[in-house]
Structures are given as structure tokens and as C-alpha cells.
Amino acid sequence: MTSPAGQAAQAAGPSVTGSGRQGDRGAGQSATSPPGDGDGDGAGGGLPAGTGAQVGQSAQASEERVVSPLADADDRVIEGALRPKRLAEFVGQGRVREQLSLVLEGALRRGRVPDHMLISGPPGLGKTTIAMIIAAELGKPLRITSGPAIERAGDLASVLSTLSDGEVMFIDEIHRVARPAEEMLYLAMEDFRVDVVIGKGPGATAIPLEIAPFTLVGATTRAGLLPAPLRDRFGFTAYLDFYEPAELGVIVRRSAGLLGVALRDDGADEIAGRSRGTPRIANRLLRRVRDFAEVRADGVVTRQVARAALELYEVDDNGLDRLDRAVLSALVRRFGGGPVGLSTLAVAVGEEAETVEVVAEPFLVREGLMIRTPRGRVATPAAWEYLGLAVPEPGGAGNPGAGTLFG
Numbered sequence: 530m531t532s533p534a535g536q537a538a539q540a541a542g543p544s545v546t547g548s549g550r551q552g553d554r555g556a557g558q559s560a561t562s563p564p565g566d567g568d569g570d571g572a573g574g575g576l577p578a579g580t581g582a583q584v585g586q587s588a589q590a591s592e593e594r595v596v597s598p599l600a601d602a603d604d605r606v607i608e609g610a611l612r613p614k615r616l617a618e619f620v621g622q623g624r625v626r627e628q629l630s631l632v633l634e635g636a637l638r639r640g641r642v643p644d645h646m647l648i649s650g651p652p653g654l655g656k657t658t659i660a661m662i663i664a665a666e667l668g669k670p671l672r673i674t675s676g677p678a679i680e681r682a683g684d685l686a687s688v689l690s691t692l693s694d695g696e697v698m699f700i701d702e703i704h705r706v707a708r709p710a711e712e713m714l715y716l717a718m719e720d721f722r723v724d725v726v727i728g729k730g731p732g733a734t735a736i737p738l739e740i741a742p743f744t745l746v747g748a749t750t751r752a753g754l755l756p757a758p759l760r761d762r763f764g765f766t767a768y769l770d771f772y773e774p775a776e777l778g779v780i781v782r783r784s785a786g787l788l789g790v791a792l793r794d795d796g797a798d799e800i801a802g803r804s805r806g807t808p809r810i811a812n813r814l815l816r817r818v819r820d821f822a823e824v825r826a827d828g829v830v831t832r833q834v835a836r837a838a839l840e841l842y843e844v845d846d847n848g849l850d851r852l853d854r855a856v857l858s859a860l861v862r863r864f865g866g867g868p869v870g871l872s873t874l875a876v877a878v879g880e881e882a883e884t885v886e887v888v889a890e891p892f893l894v895r896e897g898l899m900i901r902t903p904r905g906r907v908a909t910p911a912a913w914e915y916l917g918l919a920v921p922e923p924g925g926a927g928n929p930g931a932g933t934l935f936g
């Protein structure tokens with residue numbers, strides 16, 4: 530009752546700018562977005578628009594991994610059904626949820642649009658879900674687009690000028706909005722106005738055009754890439770962190786209920802513990818384990834069934850996957866624990882630097898296996914232990930990085 534849920538009218542379904550698709554998977558799939566970059570989950574941040582194909586490839590490679598936090602085609606369909614629709618159903622991220630509910634309730638009471646909101650964090654943690662929840666709680670329609678789809682100011686102007694009063698505009702991968710459109714975004718966010726430039730050269734005139742008050746929700750996996758003037762225009766900023774196993778347990782049980790999977794408590798705990806702190810992965814592992822349970826067992830997901838299935842998919846006890854292990858192994862075995870630069874590390878594992886940085890590193894850092902320093906990436910003693918190697922002596926040969934940090 531304390532959430533704005535009770536007060537909000539029914540939200541209209543989301544509309545997807547630039548494509549006829551419903552649901553968040555339309556983000557990044559507008560006509561103008563680079564090919565193969567449809568995930569909308571940020572593996573391609575920071576690159577010029579022209580490198581879209583390249584980014585798509587690396588995202589594809591990651592999608593083959595059962596614990597990739599990036600969404601594959603399967604996920605896109607299923608996620609629509611599993612996505613919490615209201616704030617009260619959203620599991621975990623307690624502080625963000627509470628702050629958000631205050632912002633939304635305050636705006637509803639005043640009858641004004643809430644501040645623009647920026648949601649950042651690694652892929653698969655609920656950024657798109659939150660954007661949809663914001664619109665639902667406000668009882669307003671949701672317009673979905675993505676940074677790569679906004680290449681020119683005109684792309685943005687055509688979206689902005691058709692917003693209805695109070696509409697929520699979601700820009701996924703907002704760090705990839707092209708420069709010329711960025712300026713327009715500033716003015717729109719601040720004054721609900723855009724300047725449409727007619728003509729070229731000295732004869733060009735700017736015609737101010739009023740737009741309806743709206744709320745911009747931006748999502749990014751790479752908050753650090755946002756220019757300061759853009760970041761400053763968000764009145765509310767939330768950072769999503771990896772989930773605790775207990776929270777993932779709740780999510781997996783909820784999903785099992787929705788999908789009709791017979792899931793025992795110990796099976797749920799097993800999946801939750803190996804989900805890399807990521808709801809998207811938890812939901813995917815649940816589906817893989819269910820397949821296994823139906824084909825190789827009696828359909829009931831117990832701890833034993835979950836363990837057997839996850840071993841088959843090479844997900845280890847900590848949820849680390851092949852890329853995570855490759856990064857750790859290269860860092861320790863090839864570079865003596867570092868420090869080593871991101872791009873060198875990425876080449877060593879045959880991945881885009883982008884993918885290593887956005888997909889693998891946040892979790893390795895969070896698990897205490899690796900740290901980022903100004904001089905490069907450094908393995909912690911826990912990394913050696915994880916790989917079953919003897920932790921080198923502080924300052925010992927071949928391990929200068931760990932030596933200076935831990936000696």
C-alpha cells in the first residue's frame with residue numbers, strides 16, 4: 530500500500546520507436562540501429578556507430594555461453610513473461626526500490642512528471658525492467674528506444690515531438706547516443722523544448738518547438754562514459770549491483786511458479802548460488818535445469834538434478850563461466866597476475882575489450898578475484914586459489930603487480 534502502485538492507473542503497453550515490436554527487446558532494433566546489435570544490453574557501449582557489426586559478433590559469441598548476462602533470442606521471449614511488472618514484485622535492490630518508490634509517489638501526489646532517471650549497472654540486473662516498472666507505476670505509456678538508434682538530432686526530434694503528456698521515454702544504452710543528438714537531449718530534458726534547425730549554413734534558423742513534459746529514463750552499462758552535462762541532468766540516479774544468492778533464490782522460485790517448473794528449495798538454492806549474481810542468468814539456468822530434469826530425471830528440480838545439469842553446462846560453483854575463467858587464467862598464468870591493460874587482456878582471451886570490461890570484469894571484481902588499478906588489471910591471491918595454484922610470495926618473481934599491492 531505504501532508503493533505508488535495503488536494510485537497509478539493502468540499503464541498502456543510499451544511502444545517501440547522505430548520498430549513494430551513490443552517489449553524491451555525492441556530496444557536497439559530500430560531501423561537505424563547497427564545490425565546485430567539488438568540486445569540493447571550494452572556489450573557495444575562506447576564504440577562509434579560504424580562498428581556495430583563487430584560489436585554484434587562479440588555479443589553473439591558471448592550469447593553462446595549459458596551464463597552470459599546478455600540476452601539471447603530465447604531470453605527475449607521468456608523475459609517478457611518473467612519480468613516483474615510492478616515495484617512490489619521487484620526482488621532485491623532494496624535501497625533503489627525505496628528511493629524510486631518515493632520519487633514516483635512524490636510525483637504522483639504533486640501531479641507532476643518525476644525527475645529524469647538514470648539506471649546503471651552490469652547487464653541482466655534489471656535496468657529495462659525498472660524502466661517498464663516506472664511507466665507502469667506512473668500509469669503512463671512507455672516509449673522505448675536506444676542510443677545506437679539515435680544517430681542524428683532528427684532521430685531524436687521525431688521521437689520527442691510525438692511524446693504525450695507525462696510519457697516515459699526509455700533510452701537504453703544511453704551512452705551511445707550520438708553527439709549531435711546529445712545537445713538536443715539536454716534542452717529537451719531541461720526545458721521540454723527542442724530547437725529544430727531549418728536550412729543550412731548562415732541562412733539556417735532554429736525554430737523552438739515545445740514538447741510535452743516527459744520523464745527520460747536512461748539505462749547504461751557504462752555510466753563512466755556519460756558526458757557530465759548529461760549525467761547532471763538526471764535528478765535521480767540508481768546503480769544496480771549484483772544480487773545476493775538469497776534474492777536470486779526468490780527470483781528463481783517466482784519464475785518457476787510462472788513457468789510451471791517443479792522446483793525444490795534445495796534446487797532453487799543451487800541455481801541461485803551459481804547465477805553470477807544476475808537475475809537474467811538465474812532465469813536461464815532454471816530453464817536449462819528444467820530441460821535436464823524433464824529429459825534425464827522425473828521433471829523435479831532437486832539439488833542433485835541442478836548440480837548434474839549445471840556441470841554439463843560448465844557452470845562452476847561460483848557461477849564463473851568460460852570467459853570469466855579465461856580472463857582469470859590469462860591474468861594469472863600469462864601476465865603473472867598483472868597489472869595488465871584491458872586491451873592486452875582482451876586480446877589474450879580473443880574477445881572485444883568491451884565484452885571483457887562490461888561482461889566479465891564486474892563480476893570478477895565483485896567476487897574479489899581481480900581488481901582494477903590505474904596501472905591495469907591485477908589478480909588477487911584468491912584468483913590463484915581459485916585456479917588451484919599456489920599463491921606467489923609477495924614481491925616474488927613473475928608477480929610484480931600482486932607484490933606491490935599485497936606485499
Ligand SMILES: Nc1ncnc2c1ncn2[C@@H]1O[C@H](COP(=O)(O)OP(=O)(O)O)[C@@H](O)[C@H]1O
Pocket residue numbers: 570607608609611612613618619620621622651652653654655656657658659780808809812
Ligand atoms: N529484481 C528483479 N526481480 C525479478 N526478476 C528480475 C529482477 N531483475 C531482473 N529480473 C529478470 O531478469 C531479466 C533481465 O532483466 P533486464 O531488466 O532485462 O536487465 P538489464 O536491462 O539490466 O540487462 C528480466 O527479464 C527479469 O525477468
Ligand SMILES: [Mg+2]
Pocket residue numbers: 553569570656657658701748
Ligand atoms: Mg536491458
